Amino acid sequence: MTDETRPATPLLDTIASPADMKRLSDAQLHQLADELRVETISAVSETGGHLGAGLGVVELTVALHAIFDTPRDRLIWDVSHQCYPHKILTGRRDRIRTLRQGGGLSGFTKRSESPYDPFGAAHSSTSISATLGFAAARDLGGTPEHGIGDCIAVIGDGAMSAGMAYEAMNNAGHLKKRLIVILNDNEMSIAPPVGAMSSYLSSLYAGAPFQEFKAAAKGAVSLLPQPFQEGAKRAKDMLKHMTVGGTLFEELGFSYVGPIDGHDLDQVLAVLRTVRARATGPMLIHAITRKGKGYGPAERASDKGHGVSKFDVVTGEQKKSPSNAPSYTKVFARSLIAQAEADPRIVAVTAAMPDGTGLDLFAERFPARCFDVGIAEQHAVTFAAGMAAGGMRPFAALYSTFLQRGYDQVVHDVAIQRLPVRFAIDRAGLVGADGPTHAGAYDIAFLANLPGFTVMAAADEAELVHMVATAAAHDEGPIAFRYPRGEGVGVEMPERGEVLEIGRGRMIRDGARVAILSFGTRLAEVMTACERLEARGIAPSVADARFAKPLDRDLILDLAARHEALITIEEGAVGGFGSHVAQLLANEGVFDAGLKFRAIVLPDIFIDQNSPAAMYEVAGMNAPQIEAKVLEVLGVASMDTRRA
Template structure:
């Protein structure tokens, strides 16, 4: 248990309304206490530390100036929200962050009235803020009414096209709303692209405290002491851009940049724009991710995501690894292939470390591309790389690839371009919860004509699938694998090219066959051991491919057994559905085969440990054992059958 910091002022704040009676010096002190409380809490739970530390002063200032929850603050991405949760009635549960039954690591509508809009993915806040603003003006009347809408969007999130679509629409509609650009010079990885360079130019060579203002009319909104410096800065910025700033051209008044850790400036500016703004306003705030905690400031990712840690030293308490992670196995295998084939290249969307492509970037930087938080662009960019004769691996988390699905269909599948999709974080992911679960990719990839879809049962199989994907040159393919460590199998020197659409037998048995797709295979084998002790010896096969299916293997399993059970780490409509379709077309059900499909339940599963989430999903070894007994009509201990 970490030492609980002394927080005399924070102890007086249960909800933001309690802040209204605090003096400005007390608000400054409150920010320091919130920072200490955030560090202490995350040291016990783990989680996204750096982003929250970067917005402590901004969070205090926003709640001090605006009237929440009537005024809607929308955090983008939601992992910035830990200080916000501390100030909005959830301090007593802050040490349950990301734990089973505890607070979500993101904003969540069902958790609090102070979370008006959930955000686990990025770049949605401006659209949501505009929606709230229009609903307000049209007379929408939810429980608390609707006041102002404030989108707090990280600079990395501004690289996504959706943010600019929303700004374009907001400038056209000309409604009063506030966009706070939290410019911390990095989101998860260091930022990339012209937007990052543009923001840098806006404050190059100028101290933040001069509070540059670069929009028509925005200077007049500033407090008197800042107006002259802002006028000078406005001219400087206009000299760097044709026709004013990008934000001004989109219809926003622009104020900034402002030092996001200077409470005096924050409070002054926010109070002024709150009282005087009439249309859309963008406030450019400069913050430092990990601010105020030296170990986070010094970390490569500024403390983006941490395990539990010691507050004094910053040392994280991570369990020793027994096997390499799937992500690292993918990264190393890809580097090996790139060393042998100069046509191999890689694309990711702001997740080079998370997808293992940091290894590729270090070794072959000219062939590794981080496109920022822009999955749609990343997919189409990969498609054109393939059309241009390269062999692109498009590495994205399953949950993020969803944002590029139209491009997967229109730009890759329809044109049969050999893009190789490396789908990380497949299945349930633990503490990040429902927004990050890779539940749908089997279904949304397998229904595309010409798409080859693979799932690795272990880390050695992943090596084979990366190698197999490299060999496919006549159309697109995808291979999926989970977060975390492999199962500890011995790794080959290099991957082998698998025969497309062919599974493998794991063990021969009788009566019931279990056909596994993905890493539930290890749980299937545990279940088989328990069943063998009962005198039941199931056949086990690893499908390897959801598309094309191994028709010969599946039909043989169906013909030789009373029952066939498929299992996968995906939602309804995936691998099991394709197997059922095949069996129906072949008339196998007419023979009396008992068929069952074990999939993720038709619900969103809240955060917990991966093991507990799979227990809730009923995809653990004991659930597989129970399914076999049920389909064979064998009563379990304590169970009565008619």
Template sequence: MTRPSTPLLDTVHAPADLRRLPEERLGELAAELRAETIDAVSVTGGHLGAGLGVVELTLALHYVFDTPYDRLVWDVGHQSYPHKILTGRRERIRTLRQGGGLSGFTNRAESEYDPFGAGHSSTSISAGLGMAVARDLDGGEGSAKRNVVCVIGDGAMSAGMAYEAMNNAGAMDSRLIVILNDNDMSIAPPVGAMSAYLARLISGPTYRTLRETAKQLAGNLPKFFGQKAARAEEYARGFWTGGTLFEELGFYYVGPIDGHNLDHLLPVLCNVRDMQTGPILVHVVTQKGKGYPPAEASADKYHGVQRFDVATGAQKKAVSNAPTYTRVFADALIEEARHDDKIVAINAAMPAGTGLDLFGEAFPTRTFDVGIAEQHAVTFAAGLATEGYKPFCAIYSTFLQRAYDQIVHDVVIQNLPVRFALDRAGLVGADGATHVGGFDLPMLACLPGMVVMAPANEAELVHMVATAAAYDEGPIAFRYPRGEGVGVERPARGSVLPIGKGRVVREGAAVALLSLGTRLAECLTAADQLAGFGLSTTVADARFVKPLDRELVLRLAREHEVLVTVEEGASGGFGSQVLGLLAEVGAFDRGLKVRTLTLPDRFLEHDSPAVQLAAAGLDARSIVAGVLGALGRAEADVQAALLSG
């Protein structure tokens, strides 16, 4: 495929090259940068719409500020692709989210232009304030001139952490610049020439000098009149420009301005750069997908994309006969809700990602998107549960970490029947370390009274949704991975499973493989391979982490020489529960050999799921090698097992 012609962009290898260009050529450069971003993401897939929306803003920020000396902190990271292209990573931009390639998010290890890594949202202002305070503590004349700029999207502004940071920044009065990228008009009033003029005026030195002079004069008046004068100026400015909320938090508000108009952006950013007092918020209005018609027309579908055809916008999705686990969950929950009008569903700004967009179409009054506010989502669900409703709180495993205190204090201590549906549990391929759902098992399994399940396939997930719907004795959670199922037939409606009971899938004599979740298929493959070494193998599906099926575990320990647990989660989860039980009953005294296969004690970077699972030691070959190693088989046999398949 022919790449777009980018003669001007070809001369820009770092922001220093960009700053040598005349302003009148930046519009031309923006068009080339947008074309390069579209073409690169069409090859790799990834986040598209948000990056296209900040092309001009990215250029303006690197043009006005002295990056990397000035710190530029991107909130989340999926809007940073144009930033990566401009900061020396263009030659690798078509390796985005591929094994050994560029991260899909900002990454400190990747570039000095990424001062803070970001995979989860709403962290930029807190991190930026820390950088600003560090600058102030350092003292020196040079560091005192360093600017710290945070770019936060308005979606990220729905999280309480952003307001906690702004409240702290306003109180500390450190010099900090926050760019509010308002990319769906959820905040902004109309933007035009008058708004741009006012933004330039109030960010300029003349207005600010007059303002400071007036403040000094007001300081000589009686306190009552001085306070009234300051309040009048603040509200007069808020009336014409908006931003009263940010002013109340202690920020000097500028905007809104058109984020695609460089003639508006550049002078305002220059004025803001030269301010030497307090925190400032610049409100910039952009359009997701700007400059690419398919993305402009459907911002949600082009937020994150598979590889696609640039000419048509058609995404090249893999063909599969199996539905995704997300879709299976959504369908199963809809079916349960048809039979129980107390079932409600909650998500935190991820309706499509969790499948609750489908539930919302079926039951709009029973579906709640609370924004990027996982803490609120959990306690909101707890409140619903106190009144007899059956809340299903559907959150990605990696994002549920943000609400751990609420899970413990607002749900578990009160033993409220909140149902947690944890999508993207385990490894997540191209999204890498920031999105891996590895910690939910140890995080939840240690909580008194919590029931934790994991399905082996689509049919089991349907049963677990039905089980959660029927369970009213306390909190219950079930986790499932990203991607397609294994292709088994699903029941029209699930059956309620006996709590804390697993199942034996294949009987053997020498080795027992006890799987939790979707590693069951790999365990069955491993059992076939172990047969080639003369080892008859039992394969069991635990279904439950907690309560643990004690009877099943003790039977496997009693009847087999080796017991191996397999889970796609961090240590401290299922395997640890099994080890605790075996230690309790003295099973090791009888010479039982036990291995617990979990995610390794390191973060696995983005790659294909198959490569990640092999690196984690959770594929069939690794399971076989683990069994042979436990039995003390010759190293040659172990290596042969690792090289087979």
């Protein structure tokens, strides 16, 4: 899209920061919201990203920045995938078309990016805790050089399904700090909402109209905008829809106002102005919104345009690169369905990510055996543990970065009890545009150090099929297998998975002098590096470890005995597979015999968003860098010297 074809936004063009919005009339704020929506659609059509969530909060975003004094007033977005309109209004419009690209804007709020992002986020349900922390710091005199004003959290109904949100609300009600929580209720997080909370929120607005006197009985009228108290017919009608009463929130110590129409800018402005002027303690504003609002293709999509690639603005058609190889996620889903058809004890658990993990396909085939527990990874793990203890064979399908949130339960409820929960770990390794918050960097290290755990990594999509079968058959304790985001490498697929021998790797090629032991999908880069090395007369041996725990002791010691150097490579952080191999070699005295050992792991930094290839370049894990590592360990002249 060129400058000539981008939408006209004359009023938005005058907004360099929220301060510029203070001079606008309410009528102009309506125009600004309309222009902000089309600018968001235009920008995301060029970059891809989270579209629907941002479109659903356009009016809220405009109202918040118009009414409050950001950044002195701290505005904290939960998950923050809805923050693109916020970024446009806070001095970053000139970079909005760099979203999620190397060197560009983050797709989430990021403290180092702007003072208007007071708290970084990308996982859910943290906003109320952080906002309460800001409020406590304010009351204790924190950051006196700038000061802290109002503290506002915007949290979606999906994020309210996580226990951390209630822990924070319980504490906020106890401390009675002045803070404002806006519950952005769009009846949808990523997938349609599940659970009792969703039903409760629905009942709040399904029960309207209520008598306006109910508000007086609850002491809420004084918090409503003045026009609503004056008795006009419109005020009475609005009042009926705003005073259903949120008993649960009130019991937690919050004054409740709602539901309000989150797309009625006049209503939102009026409520925010009054709340800002009169609130004294914790306040919850319940706003009903529509994900994807104002863009037909997003509104019609099953996920409301949650995560999109680049697309045509007119049609909404996404521009995806063609690939003949299936995605790892679909391979997992199809393999699990095949296993479940033969074993009625197999069940599946996900935490609000049925589409992302492929379990939507499993749910279509086995609706009674698939459980979406909402954004509640801790519960998901222990729920799966309970099913395992009850005789089922549960597969807990979670992104690596989300599994981190349930680690205590993995240790205490699964590992110590040696329960055979199967962990399908999606998005292993570096994931590209979502950046460090979503990188699956640590699961090898934090799982392989647990007694009795079996930890596998698929080198390609065919290996993933075998690992699903292996996990299904494994009843001797917890087992995990990891695989990356995106398409496979295009290998021939087996008709059915074979059960692998636990703790046994496989030789890929025999060579001399140096052996490379790969764990995971860097194997393809290793093989490319070997082709480059053969041009120099160096032919490494290559093995696929398959297991980080238990290690294939015989394979590793054999490679160490037959080569002068051994290199491991994994898409994980220090403390993982390479560390376990080094421990084995040290205990066996192999280093005393002069073996040269190197472990290629993710560096001890958080790698910013970019293409996966560029991120792995930073990590030193692409074929040319693997080649260079082999040359270094063998003491051979570098590539640059050879090519000079």
